[in-house]
Amino acid sequence: MGVISNSSLYKKKSAIDHVKALAFGRKAGTTEEYIAMDYIRDSLKKKYIKTELDPFLWVSIWGLYILLFVILILIMLFIIFLSFFIIAARAFGYITLFISIYFLVYYILSVSVYKVFDLTQPVQRGHISHNVTTKIEANVYRKRKPVIIFCAHYDSISINYSERIINSMVLIFILYVFIFFPLNLTMDAQFIFKLINIILLFGYLIFFISIRAKNKSIGSVDDASGTAILIELSKLFHINPLNNIDLIFLWTGAEEMGLYGSKAFCYRNFKNLDKEYDLDKSYVINVDMVGSYIGLIDQTGIFKKAKLNISLNNILEDTAREKEIPLRKEIKSISFMGDHTVFQDYAKKSKRKLQVCWFYSSEDSRFIHSSKDTPDKCKPENLNGCIDLCYHTLKRLDTDIV
Ligand SMILES: [Zn+2]
Structure with a gap:
């Protein structure tokens, strides 16, 4: 050549x-x-x-995506715990609510922050x-x-992960959220299934939090x-x-x-x-x-x-x-x-x-x-x-x- x-x-x-x-x-x-x-x-x-x-x-869109997935995981953990461990469910419920409010503020900032002309005005979390x-x-x-x-x-x-790994992990997660998880709920799963779900969700929690390097x-x-x-x-x-x-x-x-x-x-x-x-x-x-x-x-x-x-x-x-x-x-x-x-x-x-x-x-x-x-x-x-x-x-x- x-x-x-x-x-x-x-x-x-x-x-x-x-x-x-x-x-x-x-x-x-x-x-x-x-x-x-x-x-x-x-x-x-x-x-x-x-x-x-x-x-x-700007504010990082990565943080926003990660928060979104974390909220989804917390909601699912909340639902699972609700059926056998009320105190944990309550805790997950409050944490989810708190993070959701934070997410909303973050989202509004992410779609508007670059429109600010006067950079002397301090914007929280803005870079x-x-x-x-x-x-x-x-x-x-x-x-x-x-x-x-x-x-x-x-x-x-x-x-920390290649684009290919992130894409497949997110795809599997979406399938889990929309198909496997609702299916599990309707079947009134056994304790061992609940435990597997909890472990899986915590695994995903670690994955999403550890994306950035x-x-x-x-x-x-x-x-x-x-x-x-x-x-x-x-x-x-x-x-x-x-x-x-x-x-x-x-x-x-x-x-x-x-x-x-x-x-x-x-x-x-x-x-x-x-x-x-x-x-x-x-x-x-x-x-x-x-x-x-x-x-x-x-x-x-x-x-x-x-x-x-x-x-x-x-x-x-x-x-x-x-x-x-x-x-x-x-x-x-x-x-x-x-x-x-x-x-x-x-x-x-x-x-x-x-x-x-x-x-x-x-x-x-x-x-x-x-x-x-x-x-x-x-x-x-x-x-x-x-x-x-x-x-x-x-x-x-x-x-x-x-
Ligand atoms: Zn590029």
Whole structure:
């Protein structure tokens, strides 16, 4: 396969060097996330590219999910104990009630916290992260031109279990809650069954509480790869802007905590973008994980598979074929995380045909969020391949517009 990048465009080692430079835990809200933010800004500053910093508040969505599962477990323990150990049942009842109220407050905070502009106002449990953005204007001035927004998150997260384990554990838990547990109740189970249920529920309680880990992952595939690709692309287009399309590069913070960077960005900018640009002809390119190969998500959905976009993936595929860049189209059944989904929601609400695409190498999801997500998992030829692919696709879109 070899290195297929066009050597005249950029240095072949640059992207992988960024990944290596960013090889440390960059958990949202920590000093390390700030160091990563500075790294992006410094890399662009060396090429005289100005960036903007946009701070926002967030609360961890992980804590919210964990609380929800804990409440479910407590309710079930309450029901089991009710039939033979009233005092314990009462205790579980009160604890559930108390945590539920806390959950409600937490939930309200999680859906509104990033909308706060005045960060001097103290918000309980809120943390501050930043979006880094830069805009590269087209050569030709025109009203309501299209815009292409590139996004990648520079924060990372460490989790004690792989995505696959979490998905299967949650699936089994849901089946247990909705099928096995009610069945058990109607059958008026024996004491030994009750005991098994109690042990199982305590097991799950430990599992949910122990999901989060300290900085184990140095987040190379997820998503130093995308961060690096965006740095190189912005440098490329800074020297060589498109004629008819403006470009916005967005490095999001606190993505792993619940897509807060993109939520804050869309909340603050989407209306203005809609006024300034023709969003029906615009695109969002989310580069989240380029590792052992270049993956492009084509369809998502558990039961009903839906295409991620009307034409953007086809154009990317055509370009890949033409430039001989290996590209793998994939189907992702369970997908709830990704900055592009926030743009999708906003586009839907304002009835715009804004197309999104998602670079994501599914097979690498077995490494991410753990100590296995190291720079060697990012193949330099894939990082460069993604840069080439995006560069040539944009050049093509730029000429097709006229
Ligand atoms: Zn990611």
